Amino acid sequence: MTDNTPHQKISVAIDVLIFTVEDDTLKIVLVKRNEKPFKDLYALPGVALRESETLEEAAERSVGERTGLKNIFLEQLYTFGAIDRDPRNRTVSVAYYALTDPEKLIAVHNADGVSLVPVNEVLAGISPLAFDHREMIDYGRKRLCGKVSYSGIAFEFVPEEFTLPQLQRVYEILLGEKLYKANFRKMISPLVEETGNMLTGQAHRPSKLYRRKG
Amino acid sequence: MTDNTPHQKISVAIDVLIFTVEDDTLKIVLVKRNEKPFKDLYALPGVALRESETLEEAAERSVGERTGLKNIFLEQLYTFGAIDRDPRNRTVSVAYYALTDPEKLIAVHNADGVSLVPVNEVLAGISPLAFDHREMIDYGRKRLCGKVSYSGIAFEFVPEEFTLPQLQRVYEILLGEKLYKANFRKMISPLVEETGNMLTGQAHRPSKLYRRKG
DNA sequence: AATAATTAGTACAAAGATGCTACTAACCAA
């Protein structure tokens, strides 16, 4: 028989890794904690799961409370369950990751304790993070970078209309290597279509604007 | 601030998808429930998470209780949190998947309510499963098949010493397509080494035995 | 003892993807 009988209740948290690419850098949204434990340390935006909401709804709520964003790309990442990951009591945290174009985060940056921080700096570990959130970010970045080549997640980091050099830079940042223009275009062209518009004002030849196809 | 404060406690279950490949078929371990809810229906082996154990420890316990197996391949799959997935009370289930060579499951099959069932039959949906376990299996099979090509999981389904045709069949079953011998061998050869032994008694040319390298 | 059946394993050509170089195109700045 399957023993799903609830013998012991445990707190369930939802933490969200909100990633974006800005200034050719992968960045993540962190918030400064203003209560114990880990007061004044940075942490991922998170909420306690309510009885009346699904995991995904809680993740959306967590994103919305901190950034005001709705309907952004959101996927479950991993569930962390180390016994003492929360010093208060046993808490399992279901981590999600969200991806967004940085323009949608402009209003958010520096608004009451919310920061957009380069992931490399966070992982370099100059300043500590609350809970096991550094571990989460480390895991999340690996998953993100691993998925770039075979999924369309890179599109989530650019606006609806984008240029191919822009999109290529996102791929390069996530993959951590330089790509050849010609090959990149051959690979990506079945997935995009021209909008007919151009991006001008760039002190060099203007580039065509594209949108995602399908 | 991050609201990880535990306002409401929720039951946490661990369910495990124990996959194997037998008779050229992907199969999964199911157990017959002998209590409500879903009495007499098949379900995944599962346990309630205890305060004193990690998620992975609970998954190992779940595998061990049903099959007696220890130290088998185990990875977290996904966390399911639909509001009414358990009719008794709000329960979040962290699903894991385990992979094993079918020989290790021989003693288990048909022992007190434990069955080894073809995944295709389960998903075809002739008989209902407890909870959202069919959904879990559907998700798990997709993930498993998606990972075959870029990870070494296929090795988990064969004994320590195996022939390349054997391993190739595992790949073919999971990928759902026929592979070319020559290409398969080129792809797999950096990952394996000959043991020096041969598998004879097969009414045709004997095959070399290999083991996983590294 | 020969031969048929069957699967193991290898060789190699064809097609396609990727790596890489070099060029032309179109804008802004001076």
Place this chain on the structure above:
DNA sequence: TTGGTTAGTAGCATCTTTGTACTAATTATT
């Protein structure tokens, strides 16, 4: 008008994948 800069394309070389065809080694059959 010239130079700087990035957009975009052409095309060859190389590596990888696709696919076919062959030889090899065993057991089963006559």
